[in-house]
Amino acid sequence: MALRCAAPGRVRWLARALAGSARLLPPAAAPPGPPGPARTGPPQLSAQARFASSAGSGTEGPQRRVVVVRITSPFAWLRTRFYYLLIRLYFDHEFSIEEFTRGAKQAFSVVSKLLSQRKLDLLEELVSAEVLQVLKEKISLLPDSHRDALAADIDAIMYTTEGDVRIYYDDDGRKFVSILMCFWYLNGANLPDEVPGEAKVFQIVFGDENTKEKKHLLTANYEFQREFTEGAKPDWTITRIEHPRLLE
DSSP, X not given: OOOOOOTTTHHHHHHHHTTTTOOBOOOOOOXXXXXXXXXXXXXXXXXXXXXXXXXXXXXXXXXXXEEEEEEOOHHHHHHHHHHHHHHHHHTXXXXXXXXXXXXXXXXXXXXXXXXXXXXXXXXXXXXXXXXXXXXXXXXXXXXXXXXXXXXXXGGGEEEEEEEEEEEEEOTTOOEEEEEEEEEEEEEOOOOOTTOTTOSEEEEEXXXXXXXXXXXXXXXXXEEEEEEOSTTSOSOBEEEEEEBTTTBO
């Protein structure tokens, strides 16, 4: 579910990264959601992105910069802020979406690399049992190029935004909060230019026309869930992993 996470220390490292309101818990089957209409996926992002190159002072070669412009629905923005207020008022007085987002980015980077390396046994304390079982079936069928494209270096994450936020109770009266995070990241895997579903394929030229570096701007959706029932562990777990057109 560089920042290479060694097996013995991965949990301690993630615990520090997600301290406070954004920690990961041991695997557990995701509880059923509330009754009602099926939840919708992450919001559609209307965005443009480009590379800009310039010679840096005192450095060799050009510097890269990616600019992502997102058009946000005012209703969706107000809705998520209302939910964050409810979380702070009734569940976690110290909750901060800024701190949560920082921890979620680092967790996404670690989990995506472990997926790419097929180290699924190291995900048992990071991802719910149900999701992990599905991942084991899917990863074994992926071609190497698609598996390489799953990995996201922390510095290659260009944009992060929250998607759906839910607060609900299950049939046993347990309280849960789930936050869907959407990530845009650059990856240099050898994917065909016509890979469907990605935002854009960039062809960046540095120095002369004979030196080219191609990057894919890809998306991923990870859902983090925490139980807020009295006596439950104050930790978060990943209960949903989506890499559109790569991991299906």
